[in-house]
Amino acid sequence: MISHQFRTPLAIADSALQRLIRRGNRADAQEITDRATRARGAISGLTRLVESTLDAARIEAGEVGTRRERCDLAPILAEVCDEQREATPDARIRVIVRNHAQALCDPAYVEQVLKNLVSNAVTYAPGGSEISVTLDLQCQSLHCEVANGGPPIPPSDRARLFERNFRGANSTGAPGTGVGLFIARTLARMQGGDLVLLPGGGQTVFRLTLPQAEGATP
Structure with a gap:
């Protein structure tokens, strides 16, 4: 699979x-x-493709570390979405920030995770549909949800979506090596958070969760 992706x-x-x-x-x-x-x-x-493959190899070899600091996710999210709009001018991306609470995280890795989620949402959303990115604080954790109205992900694919090199049925014809979500979830968990695919519904929604910085308030 990787050989094919590199040859193209x-x-x-x-x-x-x-x-x-x-x-x-x-x-x-x-x-x-x-x-x-x-x-x-x-x-x-x-x-x-080369960078993502090397990142996955470094993570599995335990060569990737992380630093955690107080970080406002709102400006990082805004920058990620602005860059995506420049790359895909036709994309309709709506950002909803319900508070500016600070997370305890590594800003560079958070940016990498958000870029993956927003880029995937644009890639798999039906043409002309809106992608929503919502930042909120719930139960001492910051949640960033990236949603698009793309076709439902089959149950068999949902169970394997975060495996390294796995590509679902809806990825046919789309570029990639199948390591993006694997890297994103690994980086989220290294920071005390998580990345999940929310159940069913009429949208595909990924939720990044990060711990709130101690003493930070909305």
Whole structure:
């Protein structure tokens, strides 16, 4: 599976560059820009695949540590959503912050988890539908829920969704190595939190939970 995922972006980049070579001096500036942009996009995708695979290997080898500090999740969440809007201008992302309570967490790892959840929501949401991201405080824990109205995840897939290298039936044709949710849940648990898929309903909802910082108030 990983071999296939790596070959695809390499084939795209190779094809774009071969066409430029064959065209030679006949290629105008716009064609050069278009094909070079396509090649760079494929290489960027390959870089992300390599990084996610290495991250998963480091986690399983116990080479990833974490630091925990008081952290306001609202600005991190806003930045993640802004970056996703830039990457996918057609995405409709609504952010709901019910309070600004501080979590006890590693901000870099929280950002990585949120990027995974928001990116997945955009990837699997039906075209034109809204993705909602809600930050709330419940029972001394901060909850961040990322929801989209995509097709229901089959029960057989739900049970294995956080396994390393597992890709569900609805991921056909979507890029990835199947390690994103595995990494995200592992990082959440390393910080004393968790990442779960909420039951059923008309939406797909992932909930990231992190402990509230001691003495922090909404």
